Amino acid sequence: MPLMCLPGENIRIIFHVDMDSFYSSVEVAANPSLKGLPVVVGSDPIKGEGRGVVSTCSYEARKYGIHSAMAISKAYRLCPDAVYLRVNMPLYKKVSSNIMEILKGYSSKFQQVSVDEAYLDVSDLVQDYDEAENLALRIKEEVTLREGITCSIGVAPNKSIAKIASDYRKPDGLTVVLPGEVERFLYPLDVSRISGVGKKTSIILNEMGIRTIGDLAVYDVQVLRERFGKFGLVMHQLANGIDGRTVMERGDVKSISKEDTFDRDTSDMVYVEGVIDVLSENVHGSLLKKKYLFKTVTIKVRLEDFTTYTRARTLGAYSSDLSAIKRTAKALLQEFRGRGRLRLVGVGVTKLEKMDEKQSRLSDFF
Incomplete structure (x- = not known):
C-alpha cells in the first residue's frame, strides 16, 4: 500500500534541495x-x-x-x-559551503548528501504543506539572491519521494507531493526514477514487464527478492512510497566514495581513467568540505558479467592531495586491463582523520 498519514499522526514533511547543473x-x-x-x-x-x-x-x-x-x-x-x-573544485567547494549554511538556517534537521544536494526535515517548523511550499520558495529565493544560481526542491512525506520530486521539474523547479497523492505522483513515472535503479537494472526490470513505478509497486515481491536479493524488497517498498529513513547529520565519516555506471560497458581504459579523474575530484571536494585527511585509496570495479571487485592501497602518511588519489586509483585499475568490459567504476578514500586547524587552512590551497 502507498504511504498514507494515519489519523492523529504527526505530519512529516521532507525537503530535498538539489542545485541545478x-x-x-x-x-x-x-x-x-x-x-x-x-x-x-x-x-x-x-x-x-x-x-x-x-x-x-x-x-x-x-x-x-x-x-x-x-x-x-x-x-x-x-x-x-x-x-x-x-x-x-576550490570555487565549487566555497559556493557549496555557503549554500549549505543557508540551508542549515532553515531547519535543525539537516543532512548534506553531496556537494550540491541536501535533505531538510521541516516537520516541526510548518503546520501543513502550504506553509512548506512557502518555505521552499523562500529557500530558493535566498539561494539565488546570495549565490546567483538556482536550485530545485522536492517537498514530500519522505526522503525517497522528495528526491524524485526535486528532479521532476528541473531546472529551478518546485514540486510538492501530498501524502494522499503519493500513488498518483509515483505510479506513472519510469522505474529508473527510483534511486539506485540504474540503466542495467532498468533493462532487467523492463524485460520482466516492469516499466513504471506503478508496475513495480504491484509486482510479486518474492519474485523481486529472488531476482535482486535484498534490493528487490527495497525497490518494492520505495515504489509504494515507503521510506522510514530519517534526516540527520552524519557522525564521524568512515569513508568517502563516488562511483559511476557507464552508459555502455567499455574496455576503453583511457576513457575509464578519465572517469576516475572526475570521480577523484568529486571525492577530493567532499574530503575538503568535511575537513578530513585520508590514508587509503580504494577502487571499485564491476565487470560486464556483474562480478564486482574492490582494491585498496594504503599510503605512507595521511594526505589531502588530489593527485595522490588519482595516481593511486589509476595504479589499482591496471589489474583490470584485458579482463573484459567494465560496467562500473568507483573511487573512494578510507582511514580518515580530521584535519587540525592548521591543516584545514592549508587545504584551501589544494
Whole structure:
C-alpha cells in the first residue's frame, strides 16, 4: 500500500534541495558573460582529441546531447562551439559551503548528501504543506539572491519521494507531493526514477514487464527478492512510497566514495581513467568540505558479467592531495586491463582523520 498519514499522526514533511547543473551554474554566476551559452565543465577537449570526460554541463549544452561522464572528445564533436572549462573544485567547494549554511538556517534537521544536494526535515517548523511550499520558495529565493544560481526542491512525506520530486521539474523547479497523492505522483513515472535503479537494472526490470513505478509497486515481491536479493524488497517498498529513513547529520565519516555506471560497458581504459579523474575530484571536494585527511585509496570495479571487485592501497602518511588519489586509483585499475568490459567504476578514500586547524587552512590551497 502507498504511504498514507494515519489519523492523529504527526505530519512529516521532507525537503530535498538539489542545485541545478551545479558546477556550470557556479561558473556562469562567477562569469555572467557565459549566461545562455553551452558550458561544459571537465577536461580540455583539445579540439576533439582530448581523453578526459565531462564532469557536468549547462542545460544549454544538454540540448546538444552532452551529459556528465561523456567522453570530452564526443562532447566536442556534438558542440565544438561550447565553452569548455576545467574543473575548479576550490570555487565549487566555497559556493557549496555557503549554500549549505543557508540551508542549515532553515531547519535543525539537516543532512548534506553531496556537494550540491541536501535533505531538510521541516516537520516541526510548518503546520501543513502550504506553509512548506512557502518555505521552499523562500529557500530558493535566498539561494539565488546570495549565490546567483538556482536550485530545485522536492517537498514530500519522505526522503525517497522528495528526491524524485526535486528532479521532476528541473531546472529551478518546485514540486510538492501530498501524502494522499503519493500513488498518483509515483505510479506513472519510469522505474529508473527510483534511486539506485540504474540503466542495467532498468533493462532487467523492463524485460520482466516492469516499466513504471506503478508496475513495480504491484509486482510479486518474492519474485523481486529472488531476482535482486535484498534490493528487490527495497525497490518494492520505495515504489509504494515507503521510506522510514530519517534526516540527520552524519557522525564521524568512515569513508568517502563516488562511483559511476557507464552508459555502455567499455574496455576503453583511457576513457575509464578519465572517469576516475572526475570521480577523484568529486571525492577530493567532499574530503575538503568535511575537513578530513585520508590514508587509503580504494577502487571499485564491476565487470560486464556483474562480478564486482574492490582494491585498496594504503599510503605512507595521511594526505589531502588530489593527485595522490588519482595516481593511486589509476595504479589499482591496471589489474583490470584485458579482463573484459567494465560496467562500473568507483573511487573512494578510507582511514580518515580530521584535519587540525592548521591543516584545514592549508587545504584551501589544494
